[in-house]
Amino acid sequence: MTAERSAVHDPVVVVRDLRKTYGDTKAVDGIEFEVGRGEVFGLLGPNGAGKTTTVEILEGLRRADSGTATVLGIDCNRDADALKPRIGVSLQTAALYPKLTVTEVLELFKSFYGNRPGRSADELIERFDVGEKRKTRTKELSGGQRQRLAVALALINDPEVVFLDEPTTGLDPAARRSLWDIVNELRSEDRTVLLTTHYMEEAEILCDRLAIMDHGRILETGTVKELVGRHFQERSVRFDAIAGLDDAQLGAIGGVASIAHEDGEVVLYTRDVPQTIGAVLDAAEAIGAEPENLLVRRPTLEDVFLVLTGRALRD
């Protein structure tokens, strides 16, 4: 992790030894990371990992017990008032006045930022594709529309840093994709984005870099490529476990570096895919079986998470 300190060019978010405890629970347990200007940075982890607590400390909504957190050089704990005009926030749940219309909510939030030049409500309505809903009360919007409006609200003050907490949780695939487009647009505008997610796919597709979080700690930080490369030079060969074919036998196959088990599947991490598959087929045939659902994959974040935490991260 010490290498991380200088790894980021022009850091906009800097977190050092941050801690927050609720009762006996260490929600955030001494984490460190940096986010560079214009980066899309992801906090990836299961529910309860401490992602939201971390983000809410950075947004000035919660005070950390110890450690430092700065955004745009402003201390989030001490000087939240100076920070708020310059950041955009979308909470886990789209927090919208249910009886106000789309336009009214946007105009309301715009007024909070005084004369600071921002986006106009109309511009955001066009861009977030809620045009035909502008006079609709927010409680009548679909989940995807609500979430898009919540992100639009986060941009009303033209912020330099945008925090998106679980922006796509509970959305259908189409709505999720439309939110991904928005995040990619933010990247192209050189805004810094910090998002949390528990979707591996989302983290892989959206994030320039990410930190894997579990039980209040950051386990690893890096690009997807770095994270995968750090743990696997191998590809994974997976198939349904075969009775009578044990780990000792499989481990002896040429090229196999390690073995894991996941939901009734055997996962072999190997440097030599053809040889491994050949050997598995031979060994299975020898006991009159056939490997089912045989799959060869380049290891993904999911594999990294499995190795780091010993369990799969599923929706």
Next chain:
Amino acid sequence: MRALLILILANIRSFTRDRAALFWTLAFPLIFIVMFGAIFTGGGDSTRTYAYVDHDSSARSAALREALAGVENVELVDKTEDDALAAMRTGDVDGVFVVPAGYGAAVDSLVTQPGPPASIEVYTDPTQQNGTTATYQLVGVVLGRINLEVSGRGPAVIPTPRRIQTENLTFISYLVPSILGMALMQLGVFAALPLVADREKLILKRLSATPLRRWQLVGSNVVMRLLIAIVQTLIIVGVGAYAFDVQISGNLLVIAALILTGSVSFIALGYVVASFAPTEEAANGMASIVQFPLMFLSGTFFPIDAMPPALQAVARALPLTYLSDGLRQAMVGGTPFSPLWLCFAVLIAFLGICFLISARFFRWQ
């Protein structure tokens, strides 16, 4: 400042789009007034009753009596002066006419030669404006006829106006300020609901992530409720005045100050409820539990003097007692239960206590 105005507007929109809130704050108090008003004013009674005191006992005074009694919807009862004035004070008659001794002789002399006009005394309660106006119209019509008949020149008989303070409030004029007090209380206590709902929906948390200040948020809330309080007052007093002839008299500044102090105090009580209610349903339950004793034990529907001593002690401890009592004193000249300054003092002290409790326990997220 702009943020505050737009937030107030947003609050008003949210409020007026909430049909339940609209019903409870605007229609519910009116239902009480219309219901009790219809029961206690004995529907369609437009007959006006006057006491006739005749110290003269002449043909002229008998003619005057006949002329007055001949007007449609007017009823005359003969009484001694003392009885007549007592009846007036207790609200049994709407006015008193006193014909002085020598009235007949004075009028008779005017038939033959000019001279100073004769006069009769007319007692009204100037705080009952409509009644007073109707009485003088009646007097004007009848005396005008006599003037024409007697001389056709200057006035022969003129009324001498006399004021009398009627002591007892009619039930409906007792009820109107009381219901206003109750409505202001409900408006304040139920401020808890949208607050808790906004907290549950993370709206308060989301607002905390903007430069909006908390005083602006609270301020917008209070101003919105005060505006609704004004609308409530106009509706309740308007219906009381036009449908049930309740006369509002008294110092408008004092009335406005009472409405302001009372509303803000009970909004603060709403914040106390919101401080301890985890969910909107819980807030609804707690607000109901708070409002019912206030509603029924604060002299809203019947005078506190008429309650058993134990309940009177309870009433003394309830803040709504002081708001309603103050409003009755200030608006319809009700008999004081506590001096007006004490009403203000209790409400302000109550506001202070609620403010401190909310400041300590209210959670924004």
